[in-house]
Amino acid sequence: MLELIEYWRAEGLIHFGSTLASVRNKGYAIVKRLISASLLLKCNKGNVLVKMHDVIRDLALRIISRMDSGCRFLVRAKKMIEEPPKNEEWENVNRISLMKNKIVNLPERPIVILS
Known part of the structure; x- marks a missing residue:
């Protein structure tokens, strides 16, 4: 959970x-509220203490990708x-997430062909 907060x-x-301890305390409070709202689920698998339902x-991801923030995700x-x-x-x-796949190498920079 500490990794998530970081x-x-x-x-x-x-x-x-201003302190790392105050940031962590706020993070733990947020996680607790997300669990209470069923947006995060408790999980005790190894180092994973919480998970999000798919x-x-x-x-x-759909909501944030449609917002005016311009932030787009490839998952x-x-x-x-x-x-x-x-x-x-x-x-x-x-942002890109390709975790838990069988991809061995990624291109340094994708080649975009303009037409």
Whole structure:
């Protein structure tokens, strides 16, 4: 759970207080509220203490991708794919998740062909 809070901090989602302890305390409070609202589920598998249901995750990705923030996601997690996404799929993307796949190498930079 601490790793999740550190990601939030790195993304600038939580930055309350000037100390690392105050940021972590705020992060734990947020996690507790998300669990209470059933947006996160408790999970005790190894180092994983919380997880998000796939449906909630998909909905959150759709909402954030449609917002005026311009933040677009390319998610191909747990699809067991062996090849990276096509070049066109990389266009206008801010965040990429290809975790738990069989991809061995990614291009340094996708090649975008302009027509």
